Amino acid sequence: MINSIWAWFTDPVNWQGEDGIPHRTLQHLEYTAMAVLLAAVIAIPLGLWVGHTGRARWLVSLANSVRAVPTLGLLLAATLWLGAYIQSDLAFTLPSILVLGLLAIPPLLAGTYAGIEAVPPAARDAALGVGMTSGQVLRQVEVPNGLPLFMSGLRSAVLQVVATATVAAFVGLGGLGRFLIDGIALGDYPQTAGGAILVAVLAVVLDGVFALVQRGVVSPGLSGRRVGGRGKDSRSVSVEADRSSTDAPTPVAPA
Amino acid sequence: MKRMTSAVALIAASLLGLTACGSSDDPLASSSPTGSASAGASGGPIVVGGANFSESTLLAEIYAGALKAKGIDATTKPNIGSREIYLRALEDNSVQVFPEYTGALAFNYDKAYTGTDPDEVYQHVQQVLPKTLTVLDKSTAEDNDSIVVTKETADKYKLKSIADLKAVAGDLTLTAPPEFKGRPQGIPGLEKTYGVKFGSFRPLTGQGIVQALKNGQADAANIFSTDPAIAANGFVQLEDTEKLFGSQNIVPLVRVDRADEVKAALNAVSAKLTTEAIAGMLKETDIDKKDPKAVAAEFLSTNGLG
16 A cells, blocks of 8 residues: 555656646645635634624634534535536635635634733733723734734644645545545545645645744744843743834734 | 654654555455455345446346345445446455446456447457456446537537537536546547547536536536436537447446346346336436335336336
């Protein structure tokens, strides 16, 4: 089995053209990016609002219940339903992105909300005390302080979407799922296994990339990494948070 | 650094997992020893398999019903998958009987085969089958692969045969099951025999294919010639003038070691099966959504087989 999988990976035919590994991987990344972007547009503002105001916390529980929706079933139903109204390939792309996006909303929303809520009340009070407006508190204190939790939410969203994006192949789209489905249809098990391995490797690599991004955007005062002459012992959160806001003016922009 | 180490550990662990199942080349093969023990040559129930489309399910029910009427213990195992999958199931004895098509079988075992005459194809199948498998009498019922388009597309490009697609196919999308892409009678065959090369290919299955053609996401589709969706949606079936898809008579494919047991019952079914009967029954299962088992039972009793 190992040998035939290896042979599949090393066959130059599998690295070329529309069916090639590079093109399928690129498609897979496109679906992932679109779905996470869609989820971010919805979940981040909502999470900021819930975290900042402390209102409508039930939204987070509601979003979490969405995790129970069966992705494949919803995808097939949505395709069947939308197919009658849309003539173009959008009839396949749109449901796929929607369903994958739905999957990314709960971790993103929970991460954003929890990040903001975990900001020490003392830091928030101090910021208000020095005369910051509510908006300034959000932008300069809560967002930078909430970044570590937000980033872990983003990473878990990306991981989940990239691992699930194989379902797009069920409705005739591309991506790495093609190798799984075509491999099964043709009884070509090395191709199926190869596709599965590619998805796993892609997920690990992407998580690594986002770990690096996290390292770059989170204030050193929060991550505890050594910066300049200052060591791990500087734990004065509010001071560090304040400092970091000048270092990274728009730290919330997702990569 | 800690994260780096855990990533390496994860990769190492997954590689170990792969090695653990590396002893066998074929996942299906691992189940064969237990499979053949329970349903071996020395009796045991007959399992009639079916492929992943409704006609095959229906035929499997008809075969099983006819066997049961003769007092033979028979069960069905429908939706096994595509030919590439179920032929292995027959060879490893997980199923013993399968409804098949003469041309498709001949092409499967002899990729270079080009015969199209029904009797010639049937004889060729018997020569190229593996030693463990044989075919019983073929029926006159035929179900061929076909390329269909909507009425509008046919009118727009003046399409009557597959050959007419040559000039326009570059702008069109074809939808078909994923395996159509690689089969010699699939996309490679269309290109070689007719010079027809579609602009894009959308792999779908079952009703998804019909829906995509109906809704306009695809311009042409690979649908079986007996599919009731063709008439129900007014699709136009393009004539296969070069006989790319050959002759596809329905025939029971059986294991040699069980052939004597099932021969009489299944040959009696083949004698009664016609293309019209199949098309009528498929309308009942696919359009009227009746249970294939009930439709099969009705066919058997009206023909004195059940």
